[in-house]
Amino acid sequence: MKASGKVIKYGHNVDTDVIIPARYLNTSDPKELASHCMEDIDADFSKKVNQGDIMVALNNFGCGSSREHAPIAIKESGISCVIANTFARIFYRNAINIGLPILECRQAAEEINEGDYVTVDFLTGDIFNETQNKKYVAKPFPPFMQEIIENNGLIGYIKKTLK
Amino acid sequence: MKKMTMTQKILAKHAGLDYVEPGQLIMASLDMVLGNDITTPVAVKEFRKIGLTKVFDKEKIAIVPDHFCPNKDIKSAEQVKFIREFAKEMEITNFFEVGQMGIEHALLPELGLVTAGDVVIGADSHTCTYGALGAFSTGVGSTDMASGMASGKAWFKVPEAIKFELKGKFNKNVSGKDLILHIIGMIGVDGALYKSMEFTGEGVRNLNIDDRFTIANMAIEAGAKNGIFPVDEITLDYIREHSKKPYDIFEADKEAVYSEEHVIDLSTIKMTVSFPHLPDNTRTIDEVGTVTIDQSVIGSCTNGRIEDMRIAANILKGHKIHKDVRCIIFPATQKIWKQAMNEGLFDIFIDAGAAVSTPTCGPCLGGHMGILAKGERSVSTTNRNFVGRMGHPESEVYLCSPAVAAASAILGRIASPDELEEI
Ligand code: SF4
Numbered sequence: 376m377k378a379s380g381k382v383i384k385y386g387h388n389v390d391t392d393v394i395i396p397a398r399y400l401n402t403s404d405p406k407e408l409a410s411h412c413m414e415d416i417d418a419d420f421s422k423k424v425n426q427g428d429i430m431v432a433l434n435n436f437g438c439g440s441s442r443e444h445a446p447i448a449i450k451e452s453g454i455s456c457v458i459a460n461t462f463a464r465i466f467y468r469n470a471i472n473i474g475l476p477i478l479e480c481r482q483a484a485e486e487i488n489e490g491d492y493v494t495v496d497f498l499t500g501d502i503f504n505e506t507q508n509k510k511y512v513a514k515p516f517p518p519f520m521q522e523i524i525e526n527n528g529l530i531g532y533i534k535k536t537l538k
Numbered sequence: 539m540k541k542m543t544m545t546q547k548i549l550a551k552h553a554g555l556d557y558v559e560p561g562q563l564i565m566a567s568l569d570m571v572l573g574n575d576i577t578t579p580v581a582v583k584e585f586r587k588i589g590l591t592k593v594f595d596k597e598k599i600a601i602v603p604d605h606f607c608p609n610k611d612i613k614s615a616e617q618v619k620f621i622r623e624f625a626k627e628m629e630i631t632n633f634f635e636v637g638q639m640g641i642e643h644a645l646l647p648e649l650g651l652v653t654a655g656d657v658v659i660g661a662d663s664h665t666c667t668y669g670a671l672g673a674f675s676t677g678v679g680s681t682d683m684a685s686g687m688a689s690g691k692a693w694f695k696v697p698e699a700i701k702f703e704l705k706g707k708f709n710k711n712v713s714g715k716d717l718i719l720h721i722i723g724m725i726g727v728d729g730a731l732y733k734s735m736e737f738t739g740e741g742v743r744n745l746n747i748d749d750r751f752t753i754a755n756m757a758i759e760a761g762a763k764n765g766i767f768p769v770d771e772i773t774l775d776y777i778r779e780h781s782k783k784p785y786d787i788f789e790a791d792k793e794a795v796y797s798e799e800h801v802i803d804l805s806t807i808k809m810t811v812s813f814p815h816l817p818d819n820t821r822t823i824d825e826v827g828t829v830t831i832d833q834s835v836i837g838s839c840t841n842g843r844i845e846d847m848r849i850a851a852n853i854l855k856g857h858k859i860h861k862d863v864r865c866i867i868f869p870a871t872q873k874i875w876k877q878a879m880n881e882g883l884f885d886i887f888i889d890a891g892a893a894v895s896t897p898t899c900g901p902c903l904g905g906h907m908g909i910l911a912k913g914e915r916s917v918s919t920t921n922r923n924f925v926g927r928m929g930h931p932e933s934e935v936y937l938c939s940p941a942v943a944a945a946s947a948i949l950g951r952i953a954s955p956d957e958l959e960e961i
Contacts, residue, residue, distance in 0.1 A: 388727055388728070388816060390922075390924045390925075392903075392904075392922070392924040392925065392926055392927050393924065393925055393926065396904065396926050396931075397576075397605075397903040397904045397905060397927075398904055398905075400576045400605075400606075401606055401610075401611060401613035401614045401617060402613055402617075403579045403580045403583070403617070415925050415926045415931040416925065434728055435727060435728035435731065435761060438727060438728065438761065439663065439922060439924060440662070440663045440903075440922075441577060441660075441661055441662055441663040441665075441677040441678060441679050442576065442577065442679075443577065443580050443661075443679040443680040443681060444576075444580070446679075447580075461728060461731060463728070463731070463761060464731065464732050464761065464763055465663055465677050465678060465679060465758075468678060468679060468682065469678075469679035469680075469681065469682075472679060472681035472682060473679075473681055517563065519563045519693070528681065529681050529682065529684075529685050530584050530587050530588055530681060530684065530685065532685075533588060533685040533688055533689055534587075534588050534589070536689070537588070537590075537688065537689060
């Protein structure tokens with residue numbers, strides 16, 4: 376499982392209210408959510424994002440509410456992977472559960488710039504910045520989470536274990 | 539036998555293990571699975587994908603439409619209709635309509651649906667509130683809620699814990715909200731990331747149950763997985779009054795290992811305000827300066843309980859809301875609403891010129907009932923002051939206690955209730 380794309384970069388503590396503002400939570404339609412993704416800190420996000428792009432941020436990405444609408448909006452907007460220093464825990468859980476690949480790697484997150492072209496291997500945690508010609512290795516997923524991912528998210532996993 | 543924290547003990551018991559250690563991944567059985575009108579629709583769609591026709595236990599699921607309720611628009615009404623039909627089909631007993639509902643985290647303890655020793659997940663980040671009762675409770679997403687409704691289980695990574703040893707007593711007008719804002723200011727919005735915040739020490743007995751709910755409620759604002767209090771007489775009085783469920787008391791081992799320890803003397807805590815746009819951007823009341831306000835919101839799952847209503851009323855009594863301020867008060871549940879009414883608090887609020895709302899999350903998340911325009915500023919007893927949280931992306935929210943929110947409403951700027959006494 377690999378992804379390559381251009382980087383869109385944000386700072387510390389990107390919270391779920393800016394990823395998808397509550398005023399749009401009267402729907403759970405992924406397309407509609409994606410059309411408002413990030414708009415309060417980056418009004419042009421939904422216009423500039425391309426399929427496969429990689430989002431990079433610093434500490435505590437996704438802090439705030441438990442709304443799964445946040446990783447759903449990011450995934451639906453075409454982002455293939457999020458790399459950050461750290462993720463807020465509910466966001467981390469939700470991303471794994473819905474199948475949005477996320478990687479924690481402080482050095483990569485700090486050094487990658489907006490617009491860089493980056494390739495990621497989710498299973499090994501390898502991150503390669505083609506623009507800067509630099510390699511990083513993120514913490515790989517523990518086996519339990521790999522199992523969730525292999526079953527296409529938590530629902531697939533539960534389906535299998537309930538049988 | 540290795541020593542465990544309170545959180546470890548509760549998780550071990552629910553995973554059927556004698557011992558669990560930080561970092562260990564476990565499957566734990568659940569005593570309650572919660573969702574609201576925003577998160578449950580997504581959970582229902584996921585639940586359908588599993589293909590089951592029954593939930594794991596129709597009495598151990600609670601669905602509380604509180605965020606955009608009473609429904610603020612057609613789409614919100616449709617979301618609630620969708621989950622109402624699901625609740626009927628699955629015969630979920632704890633579905634609460636407008637008229638019985640309240641803000642979920644005030645409602646569940648009040649109805650006795652959560653108690654000491656429980657493991658609770660909720661598709662709402664402030665599910666950590668029930669740690670006040672000595673339960674392990676934590677916020678999750680909709681997919682977790684769906685799999686919880688199906689299997690009665692959830693996966694957890696056992697957290698490390700930070701210990702907060704409390705001693706002493708608050709000074710006048712200082713409350714649990716000031717303590718938790720102080721702690722978040724001290725350790726930062728990711729200061730307890732993935733961890734448990736365990737409150738102990740002789741100071742705990744000087745915190746009433748509503749203070750404890752407020753403190754546990756905002757553990758998530760420090761990034762924590764949960765916040766938890768030991769069970770004492772104050773907890774048991776509350777539990778016995780509200781719940782018939784059997785409870786289980788867990789105590790941290792004396793030699794339990796913590797990743798950090800802080801000792802806090804409650805008498806040193808000052809009234810505290812979080813400036814935009816993060817809860818850790820705190821200043822004590824004497825450092826605030828002149829910040830004029832357009833709105834004061836008193837309520838929410840953080841500070842919408844009866845004690846909060848009493849504190850606000852005590853300060854508003856005999857005063858008028860400043861002419862440039864809208865003051866909106868939200869008792870968190872119908873029961874609190876009725877109690878506040880019977881105690882005559884509404885007379886005080888209304889004579890002062892405040893509006894009293896039916897229970898709802900309303901402006902707390904920028905839903906309805908008090909949205910801010912561009913450039914407007916609100917003090918609020920809620921828990922988040924992120925960009926756009928209460929309305930326009932260029933509006934501002936300042937988090938504070940009910941005492942500060944009430945005094946500010948009178949003076950038209952962020953102010954301490956002490957100033958009113960000096961007048
Ligand atoms: S009152 Fe605010 S923080 Fe509490 S559940 Fe409602 S929206 Fe969430």
